[in-house]
Structure formats: structure tokens, C-alpha cells
Amino acid sequence: xxxxxxxxxLGGADSEQGPYEPGEVEFLxxxxxxxxxxxxxxxxxxxxxxxHLKDPIKGDFTxxxxxxxxTTDPATTWSKxxxxxxxxxxxxxxxxxxxxxxxxxxxxLNDKGxxxxxxxxxxxxxxxxxxxxxxxxxxxxxxxxxKGDKFTASVSFDRGKNFESIxxxxxxxLDNSEVILKDPVYVGIAINGxxxxxxxxxxxxxxxxxxDQDTFAVEAGGKLTTTWARVKAQ
Numbered sequence: 001x002x003x004x005x006x007x008x009x010l011g012g013a014d015s016e017q018g019p020y021e022p023g024e025v026e027f028l029x030x031x032x033x034x035x036x037x038x039x040x041x042x043x044x045x046x047x048x049x050x051x052h053l054k055d056p057i058k059g060d061f062t063x064x065x066x067x068x069x070x071t072t073d074p075a076t077t078w079s080k081x082x083x084x085x086x087x088x089x090x091x092x093x094x095x096x097x098x099x100x101x102x103x104x105x106x107x108x109l110n111d112k113g114x115x116x117x118x119x120x121x122x123x124x125x126x127x128x129x130x131x132x133x134x135x136x137x138x139x140x141x142x143x144x145x146x147k148g149d150k151f152t153a154s155v156s157f158d159r160g161k162n163f164e165s166i167x168x169x170x171x172x173x174l175d176n177s178e179v180i181l182k183d184p185v186y187v188g189i190a191i192n193g194x195x196x197x198x199x200x201x202x203x204x205x206x207x208x209x210x211x212d213q214d215t216f217a218v219e220a221g222g223k224l225t226t227t228w229a230r231v232k233a234q
Contacts (some may be wrong), residue, residue, distance in 0.1 A: 049114050100136065118177050141207075
């Protein structure tokens with residue numbers, strides 16, 4: 001299959017933790033560097049840069065990707081980056097998202113790791129769908145599996161050789177969440193900056209596989225199977 005990646009800024013001045021402004025997205029041979037200033041992936045209105053597969057997909061799937069590094073300037077706790085499954089390309093969309101917090105704020109690194117966040121209803125409240133926490137180090141590889149309405153997250157620190165659940169049974173924190181989304185759905189990577197519009201979050205995301213297919217594969221002739229869209233100045 002050919003995969004085409006595009007960039008959609010979701011949000012604006014009235015986003016949660018706004019104003020949100022899209023950052024530049026630089027495409028690499030095996031992924032991209034994405035950024036966002038302000039905004040949040042929480043509450044009633046998203047503020048995030050969404051780099052996603054142009055064509056929405058149907059049915060069950062598995063997506064695997066690696067966050068090489070995720071930093072904030074100035075440092076803040078709640079810049080989040082990760083896979084987002086969205087019903088619509090709209091800041092109010094229902095969605096489910098794996099949060100991965102930034103690497104250059106000590107509190108984020110030690111306390112806030114990984115969990116699932118979801119918004120089941122358009123324009124409704126968002127909240128922790130799993131509350132699983134994993135202390136992070138970089139690079140970190142995630143796997144998100146959709147089976148029907150159930151989404152399950154796991155994490156790897158050896159580039160996907162071995163995955164571990166984000167579940168924390170003693171604290172009642174699960175590694176999965178159920179959200180009813182109608183097919184087809186959008187699949188991509190979202191990032192926010194946070195800090196009432198003051199912080200820019202930047203992350204390098206690589207090696208994105210959908211159902212074991214490399215979404216940045218190069219054809220035998222050396223031509224990229226994908227065409228890139230850039231965020232244009234708003």
C-alpha cells in the first residue's frame with residue numbers, strides 16, 4: 001500500500017491551554033519532526049498539530065512508532081505527543097490518544113509517563129481512559145492495537161523487540177480503553193505545547209508501521225511512495 005502523510009493543525013486561539021499555533025513539520029526518510037506552540041490534548045477543544053495518514057482507515061489495526069526525543073521550550077510538564085485516532089479533522093472530534101510526556105522537564109519524566117486519553121463525544125469532556133503510567137526514557141516505542149471498540153497500549157525501550165503493558169494493577173491503572181468510533185477513522189501523531197500558549201513542544205517520530213507495513217517505505221526504484229504536505233503559514 002502507498003501511504004501519504006499530511007499535516008492538519010487542530011485548534012486555535014480558543015483551544016485548551018491556548019492560543020495554539022502549528023509549528024513546522026519536517027519530514028525525514030523514516031518519519032518527521034513535529035511541533036506545536038500552546039494548546040492541549042484534553043478538555044473540550046483540542047490544540048495540537050496532527051500529522052496523519054491522508055486516507056482514513058477501517059477495521060482493526062496495529063500501529064507501532066518510536067518517539068526518538070520530545071522536548072519543550074520553555075520546559076513544561078504537560079506537552080504530550082503520541083498516536084491519535086480521530087473521528088474527524090476537527091478540534092471537537094471524538095478521539096483516543098496515547099499520551100507520552102516530554103523528556104526535558106524532570107517532573108514529566110518521573111511522574112507523568114504514558115496513559116490513554118479519550119473523548120467519546122464530540123465537543124465533550126476528555127479524560128484519562130486508562131491512567132496507566134510508565135516512567136519514560138528515550139527512544140521509546142509504542143504499540144496501539146484496535147480490536148473493535150477496544151484500544152490497548154504497550155511500550156518498548158529496545159526499539160520494539162520487547163513490549164510491556166502500561167498497566168499498573170496495584171493502582172488499578174489499565175492498559176486499554178473502549179471508545180466507540182465509526183469507520184473510517186484518521187490515524188496519526190498529535191503534539192501540543194501547553195503552558196497557556198507559552199511553550200513549544202517538539203518531537204521526532206520515526207519508524208511508523210501500520211499492520212506491519214512501513215508507512216515510509218521506499219520503492220525498489222528509490223522513489224518515495226509518499227508525497228509530503230507541509231504546514232503552510234496560516
